[in-house]
Amino acid sequence: MGNPLWAPWRMEYILGPKDRGDCIFCGIPDAEEEEQRSRLVVAKTPRAFVMMNRYPFAAGHLLVVPHTHTSALHELSLAEHDALFRLVREAATRLQRAVKAEGLNVGLNLGAVAGAGVAAHLHVHIVPRWAGDTNFMPVLADTRVIPQALEATRDHLAGFFQDLPSDDGSLGS
Ligand SMILES: [Zn+2]
Numbered sequence: 001m002g003n004p005l006w007a008p009w010r011m012e013y014i015l016g017p018k019d020r021g022d023c024i025f026c027g028i029p030d031a032e033e034e035e036q037r038s039r040l041v042v043a044k045t046p047r048a049f050v051m052m053n054r055y056p057f058a059a060g061h062l063l064v065v066p067h068t069h070t071s072a073l074h075e076l077s078l079a080e081h082d083a084l085f086r087l088v089r090e091a092a093t094r095l096q097r098a099v100k101a102e103g104l105n106v107g108l109n110l111g112a113v114a115g116a117g118v119a120a121h122l123h124v125h126i127v128p129r130w131a132g133d134t135n136f137m138p139v140l141a142d143t144r145v146i147p148q149a150l151e152a153t154r155d156h157l158a159g160f161f162q163d164l165p166s167d168d169g170s171l172g173s
Helices: 010-015 031-038 080-101 136-145 147-161
Strands: 042-043 048-052 060-068 102-110 124-129
Touching: 031 042, 031 147, 042 080, 042 147, 048 080, 048 147, 060 080, 080 102, 080 124, 080 147
Parallel strands: none
Antiparallel strands: 042 048, 048 060, 060 124, 102 124
């Protein structure tokens, strides 16, 4: 692929929160179901959740977010860390199936200098890739300007997370 994936100019889309109260992720786990849907949450476990990126690199660009507000991986407890990456694994598999992706980019931007739009609350990006998609912007042009398209995509994706294992590996949400 020729284009850089984590383009710093995209930071203008998201204002970095100054504290937990401003954090776009922190209120989500406790929000009402309808609110979660409108904020494009796809799935939730006791310690982490999956949501769509409202400003995606590609249709189906997901964020996997720990409930805990922290900017550093080592500040997650081992249980939180484990739950986060279990959910990354599940999300990667399910997203690939849901959008028939031929590949995925999975990664973290830790710190604003690394390109994190919301540096204070770490999150894992999962971006679906298809052969010939090197120019991202046209791919997502429609979904970015039409909120209904985002919600429809969210509903489609959520269907692939119905039988998500909980943090302890057993079935159920
Ligand atoms: Zn937060």
